[in-house]
Amino acid sequence: MNNKTISARQFMYLVILFLIGSSILIIPGPLAAGAKQDGWISAILGTVIGILLVHLYHKISITIGNKTFVEAAIDIFGNWFGRIISFFHLSFIYILAALVLRNIGDFMTTQMMVETPLQYTHILFLLVVILGARLGIETIGRSAEMFITWMIILLVFLFLSLTPQLDINNLKPMFGSGLRSITSTSLTVIGTPILEMVIFLMIYPQVKEKSKAKHAWLIGLLIGGGFLTLITLFSILVLGSDLTALNEYPIYELATKINIAGFLEGLEIIVAIVWMLTIFFKLVILYYASSLGIAQFLKIDDYRILLLPLGMGMVVLSIIAYPDVAYFESFVNSTWLPYATMHGFVLPLLLLIGAIIKKKKQESGRSRK
């Protein structure tokens, strides 16, 4: 259907952008609220657990061969049960995509474009996402290569210009919040970007050099997780854990504090640019994966015809998904983690077990013959 491929390096860039996208603004708040000044340690902990997850995902993709999650599920569990599992997997991706879209809409309409209606922000963004998904994974991978340098330069510039305002006292006392609270807070990081990496199982068959792919995934996870840790660390260092927890978009607040030589102000736009770029890639990966998956689910040859109708659905879903930000925050805190664990851990594990059993059966069947 679509034999375009991406290189391991491009895959790594996609992982980095996926991890930073949407988390860069959202993550520091809950981390600081949960583990106070030790929020950044939770981020590190979450990343470390992510390494184990990547091993699991890689193991799955090796076992199911050159197939996407949906193809493999139908292949292993049969037409009906396999489709039920695929349905859950796809619904997870699609809902996640709608939520991510809503994130950017919320941010834009509260911080930058206060008078623009939410749905138009969504429609414009989704149009570009549809363009990206239409052009395919190869183009997405190449664009990631174009943007990643700029994104890293902008982030490093942001960090450097914040250095005069760092206050090391904000980190003290280290480990003061207790190991238990650090561990439980790390679940937030695991829920929001780390477990969501399960959607790469839809793209993994299209990565060219399989031997390097796992390595690329791990490096991507470490760099992405590193950036999340740094962002949390800087938020706490500059704002203190209380202000970080209170702010809806702490890193945006952080950037407003930059003042270089009295004329370079208003650099929060850098954060907005970085965020839009990374969230674009997160959304386009999700959107591509979900439309590809739905096409495979329905046995449609070309996923492209699904892009527009799915987009219309997504605009509506993103608007009715939650009524206000307070609802969203409680949803993320209480519901998202079990939901993500179900789809990002339990279902893939089920798939792995099924695949191994099937393989064993085939082997024993072959040896009997």
Place this chain on the structure above:
Amino acid sequence: MRRRKKKTTNNNDNVQLDSRLAKQIDESLEGNLTVIKKTLGDASDLVIRRMTLNSSNKIKGAVLFIDGLVDKTSVQDFILEVMMVEVPPENISLAHVYDEIKDSALPIGEITETNKLDDLLLRLLSGETLVLLDNETRALSASTKGWKDRGVQETTSESVIRGPKESFTETLRTNTALVRRKIKNPNLRIDAKKIGKVTATDVAVLYIEGTADESVVKELHARLDKIDIDGVLESGYIEEFIEDPPYSPFPKVYYTERPDSIAGGLLEGKVAIVTDGTPNVLLVPALFVNFMQSSEDYYQRYDIGTFIRLLRLFSFVIALFMPSLYIAITTFHQEMIPAPLLINLAAQREGVPFPAFVEAVLMEATFEILREAGVRLPKAVGSAVSIVGALVLGESAVQAGLVSPAMVIVVALTAISSFVFPSYNMAIPVRMLRFSLMILAATFGLYGIILGLIALVLHLCSLQSFGVPYMSPFAPLVPKDQKDVLVRFPHWGLLSRPSATAHKNEKRTSGRNQPKEGSK
């Protein structure tokens, strides 16, 4: 349906023409001459010189050429004089006259033999001189091409400070010779083609065998052979036929009138297409970065070459985004501007009746009009246009309160920046996309601009030129090719050719030949 009908009638025309001409040459000389004369409609520039070759045997013959397309002295000295005075010797038999003339008599470099009328006619119309004999079904065609051409002159559209000044001309042969003179290598291939059913334009495909990618050469030949058009008057006709996806404002074929640029391209494994009748030679595959480079980058020292390349990229960004950024920031994001500047801008805009977007479109459109007027006008009037542009539209528009001075600065900077690219055809998409970005900026502010930028990069990344990704070596990233893209390493550091086009033969130099300090 209508289109299909039209096509079939067209084909019929061609079939009729062909049936009259596909014939072999007749035995009777007069019969042949009548057919040729009739086919050309008694053209006034057709010269037919009938003669009797040998007084004893009374062999009749004729020499034909088109006046103005041949070099008259060579026809006179090497064909007419030879045939009428020197040959054939008295005792030769009738049957051997033809061979005698062909093999030993005519002192002309290129002679072809043919027995088809259509071939003969095409040669006649290309400037060759025909020799026909009575009772002979073969005919000779001698290459005597020679017409008034412009001669190799200084380039007008791509001038450099340091580097060769010569430019291509309208004559294909001169152009291929200009390239051959720069690359004295037996592997330089020059394949000939004729394109255009009516014009039968000569086209040459140039590449260095062993360096150029064979699949690109093959693909190019296939695409050239597929061209079905009545006439090719400029290489632009060919460009549009061989371009990859036709709906993209970005150029995917490079053209230049500088022989050194073409030679440089051939050395990088690219393929050039020389079209007769135009000094603009095409080069494929063309990548985005090629349009940002000038051959002078390689002639000046590497440090200034690097600096200028970065400057060009910077101007590309300014030319594309400056007006839309100004619109977005003044309309939506005033908080980004430092307070004193903001007060200044607000004071300037106080009397201006339009929103920033209208103001910008007005000025940009005015500039595009001025620019177009300046291109077409004779030089003497051109200065008048610049006076009108600078004084009347810039100065007075501000005084009349139609636009703010800041907007004039923005538009002027944008305009100057768009002249920085060495390739005129890369400035075209920038000019057009600027307006759509301005619309996005006016409706969605920076949000719109960033989304426009993402869409633009996605589009660029999806393009290909003859199978080579358009944005390479950025995407896909090729680390070792970065030495000659945004920066230019010194020549002793350019160890390999770009792998996107010359992956067959990458080695450029044998190794480290960096000059050593203090060595003698």
